Amino acid sequence: MSDTNKPVNKDDYSxxxxxxxxxxxxxxxxxxxxxxxxxxxxxxxxxxEVVDNAVDEALAGxxxxxxxxxxxxxxxxxxxxxxGIPVDLHKKExxxxxxxxxxxxxxxxKFDKDTYKVSGGLHGVGVSCVNALSTDLHATVYRxxxxxxxxxxxxxxxxxxREIGTTDRRGTSIHFKxxxxxxxxxxxxxxxxxxxxxxxAFLNAGIRLYLTDLREIxxxxxxxxxxxxxxxxxxxxxxxxxxxKDKIIPEPIYIESEKNGVPVQVAMSYNSxxxxxxxxxxxxxxxxxxxxxxxxxxxxxxxTLKSYADKSGILDKLKIEVTGDDFREGLTAVISVKVAxxxxxxxxxxxxxxxxxxxAVDSSVSEVLQIWLEENPRSAKIxxxxxxxxxxxxxxxxxxxxMVQRKNVLGGGGLPGKLADCANSDPTVCELYLxxxxxxxxxxxxxxxxxxxxxxxxxxxxxxxxxxxEHKIYDNEEIKNILTALGVKFGTLQDDKELDxxxxxxxxxxxxxxxxxxxxxxxxxxLTLFFRYMRTxxxxxxxxxxxxxxxxxxxxxxxxxxWTEEERKIITKELAKDGREDSVSIQRYKGLGEMxxxxxxxxxxxPERRSLKQVNIDSAAEADHLFSMLMGDEVAPRRDFIxxxxxxxxxxx
Numbered sequence: 248m249s250d251t252n253k254p255v256n257k258d259d260y261s262x263x264x265x266x267x268x269x270x271x272x273x274x275x276x277x278x279x280x281x282x283x284x285x286x287x288x289x290x291x292x293x294x295x296e297v298v299d300n301a302v303d304e305a306l307a308g309x310x311x312x313x314x315x316x317x318x319x320x321x322x323x324x325x326x327x328x329x330x331g332i333p334v335d336l337h338k339k340e341x342x343x344x345x346x347x348x349x350x351x352x353x354x355x356x357k358f359d360k361d362t363y364k365v366s367g368g369l370h371g372v373g374v375s376c377v378n379a380l381s382t383d384l385h386a387t388v389y390r391x392x393x394x395x396x397x398x399x400x401x402x403x404x405x406x407x408x409r410e411i412g413t414t415d416r417r418g419t420s421i422h423f424k425x426x427x428x429x430x431x432x433x434x435x436x437x438x439x440x441x442x443x444x445x446x447x448a449f450l451n452a453g454i455r456l457y458l459t460d461l462r463e464i465x466x467x468x469x470x471x472x473x474x475x476x477x478x479x480x481x482x483x484x485x486x487x488x489x490x491x492k493d494k495i496i497p498e499p500i501y502i503e504s505e506k507n508g509v510p511v512q513v514a515m516s517y518n519s520x521x522x523x524x525x526x527x528x529x530x531x532x533x534x535x536x537x538x539x540x541x542x543x544x545x546x547x548x549x550x551t552l553k554s555y556a557d558k559s560g561i562l563d564k565l566k567i568e569v570t571g572d573d574f575r576e577g578l579t580a581v582i583s584v585k586v587a588x589x590x591x592x593x594x595x596x597x598x599x600x601x602x603x604x605x606x607a608v609d610s611s612v613s614e615v616l617q618i619w620l621e622e623n624p625r626s627a628k629i630x631x632x633x634x635x636x637x638x639x640x641x642x643x644x645x646x647x648x649x650m651v652q653r654k655n656v657l658g659g660g661g662l663p664g665k666l667a668d669c670a671n672s673d674p675t676v677c678e679l680y681l682x683x684x685x686x687x688x689x690x691x692x693x694x695x696x697x698x699x700x701x702x703x704x705x706x707x708x709x710x711x712x713x714x715x716x717e718h719k720i721y722d723n724e725e726i727k728n729i730l731t732a733l734g735v736k737f738g739t740l741q742d743d744k745e746l747d748x749x750x751x752x753x754x755x756x757x758x759x760x761x762x763x764x765x766x767x768x769x770x771x772x773x774l775t776l777f778f779r780y781m782r783t784x785x786x787x788x789x790x791x792x793x794x795x796x797x798x799x800x801x802x803x804x805x806x807x808x809x810w811t812e813e814e815r816k817i818i819t820k821e822l823a824k825d826g827r828e829d830s831v832s833i834q835r836y837k838g839l840g841e842m843x844x845x846x847x848x849x850x851x852x853x854p855e856r857r858s859l860k861q862v863n864i865d866s867a868a869e870a871d872h873l874f875s876m877l878m879g880d881e882v883a884p885r886r887d888f889i890x891x892x893x894x895x896x897x898x899x900x
Contacts, residue, residue: 274352274379275401278429281352281376285430288865291439293377297325297421300374302447302531304329305454306585310418314457315444317435321462322383322424331390332419334408343408345397349378349386350404374421378402380430381423389416401426437463437471442869444475449487450531450583452480481514481581488526488868489579491876492518495633496626502615506607508587513544513612515580517630520875521640521716522779523575526868527582529589529599535786535867538592538599540584543608549574551616556631569638576637581868584608640716647721648737663728667692667702678755679732680793680852681705683769686840687847691759694844695852701753703732708765709772712779713878726776735781746783756784757859759793759851761838774862775878778870785862794858795839795851801832808850810858 274281282292294315304310310329317323333344340347352375378384379402388395394412398405427433437460444456460471477483485499495517502513527534527541534540549571556562562569584607590600620627662668665688669677679701682688688704695702710723720726734752737745758773760766770792777785784790796808798815802822809815815833822831836842842850851857864870 274376275429278380282380287432287436287439288863290425290430290432290435291443293380293423293425294323294325294435294440295443296377297323297374297423298444298447299531301325301327301329301419302451302454305451306531311453312455312457313444313447314459315440317437317440317458317460317462319461320424321433321435322422323435324420324422326418326420328416328418331388331417332386334388334390334395343397345386345388345395345408346404348374349384349397349399350375350402352376352379375402377421377423380426382426384421384423387420387422389414389418389420439865441473441475442866444473445487446484446533446866446868447531448475448477449480449484449581450528452477481512481583484581484868485514485516485579488524488581488872489516489518491872491879492520492579494518495577495629496623500616500619502612504611504615506610507603509604509607510585511540511608511611512583513580513608515548515578517577517633518579519633520577520713520879521637522577522871523572524579524868524871525575525582526580526871527599529584529586531583532597533866533868534591534597534599535864536598539601539605540582540599540608543605544580544582544612545571545575546605547609547612547616548578551613551620552630552634555617555620555627556634559628559631561628561631561635565635565638567638567642569634570641573634573637573641576640577633582608640718644716644718644721647718650721663703663732665704665728666732667695669699669701670697671699674752675754677701677753678757679703679753680757680759681729681773682839683760683766684838684840687759687761687838690840690842690844690847691852694846694848700852701732703728705729705769705773708769709776711772711878712776713874717780720776720780729773729776733781733784735784737780746781748783748787751784751789754789755791756789757791757793759795759839762795762797763837766838771877775874777862778864778874782864785864788861788863790862791859792862793851794860795836795842795847797836799834799836799846801834802830 278285278289282289282296298313298315301310301313304327305313310327312328314326315323316326332348335344336342337344337347340351352373378399381399382401384399384402386397386399392413392415393410394414395408396411397408425433437458441458444458448454448456454476456475458473458475463471465471479486482499482501499514499516502511502515504511525537525541525544527537527544529538529540552574553562553569556569584599584604586599586601586604588601592598592600671677676699678699680691680695680703682691682702682704685704685706688702691702691704705725705728707725709725709729710720712720712726732752733756734750736747736750758770760770774790777790794810796810797812798809800807800809800815800818800822805822807818807822809818819828819831819833839847839851849856
């Protein structure tokens, strides 16, 4: 671990290191300002704030084990074996440093450069924000051979910090219960937490992270549990991301150096796919929107590879210009930088803005990559050959794209013939339903609200874009219809692959497929298209999945719809008041076409009653891995996934 990550005064961590920036007053009034939202993301953000504190201890060299436990009531415990939050008197506040950390916003060691050289917490709101948004929080500190504790209710201490015993361990344990009156959801998702902890293990080689879910007991009688640990760090991260892809070079290229006081780590590899997957982090925080570190990496990659390709003469016969996109096709890379005072910008404040980082990453990557290319001529040629093919495919894609868009213009708008458009022209209120099959499409057209709901029936399964060159998607009639109906374009902005949504016609794009295996497959094919080629629509919250009911239950004149098997069992008992469940008629909907227009409107399309799932991306790296595994050529990883998740699947009968 680099010495730049260690505190200047390593052993002098006391109340004097805790600096206060401002109070806690507004957190409960405007929680979204501090944690992003009060939905599923905000709920999980509480865990990230506490885990980030433990990771800061790890970055400083004082912690190697972090444990996260989900309790039966959806409360959370985060434990670490760091130095323990200081408990001595904070002179300015005249109270224990632990109480200051837990009750004052922006109070903590990360604001004292002598304590942490770099730290995680993206916004620095810290554990005090978690405290303010929890009905109950219990902090336990193991420090200097003693155990200390303090409890809080909605951020208010219930007593002074007190000593409760002796111990030979050290560290901090935070147990909190999110406030149900603040958050609109209360159930934690195991996979969301596991994904984040897995990333943290890769980004912090040598640290063990444990996740335990006491809500779910396995067949062996033990709670569901995972351990995340990596010795290889970013190299193992890239190998994990690419495990379902066909690699074209033997092993990842690894770059580690420090320029201008900025530690830089990069691992990168190439595969036979047609997409780029670059994941970036600053102080272990995922920078979804990229920033100066990503710009520096791309600049160095393009310049260094082009220089090598020019010298080798491979590009001499190529009659088209090679662009940066071509050098990144089939690339998987993880970029991690440590910045003492990161400046964030962008829509979600996850875009790095520090200008000096560009040069640091650029010089680090170009130096090592140039040497690697010279020392590995066979692999270097494979990469350059891949670049040539990418350039040719991009040229073909542009011609196909221009052909489609020119036809649309000449055709007077060129909206698909199957599209039943809505009367309203305001995209902020308009919805487009992508419906599986002509039968369901017919019902949807009859049942919809024609003012703001448009229907586009899709015939059969669209092209699996995971296995196809970009130009192939413009030969697929169903995909052309989707793109044309949406009004989106490619190639009109600076980047050939950047999506232009300035003419987007609908701000709700709803995928509506049958509740069976084929429906699930079609839905995944459509989502793969959006993720690979129209990710902006997902990131801006425009893509949804409709949830049609699985069952219609009847007894006499009473009818009830059910969306899950568990719901069917409960409602069957409610309807069978005399205990005769056989008197309840159960209709299983295998297809949307089995519903008449009124039923489809009532259950799936009426904004006042329907259930929609908004599609979002918690982790771009994990999403890339999942789509590659589900839709790619490698069978073994997909089989393992199905076996592991079989209990969550439904089987058609």
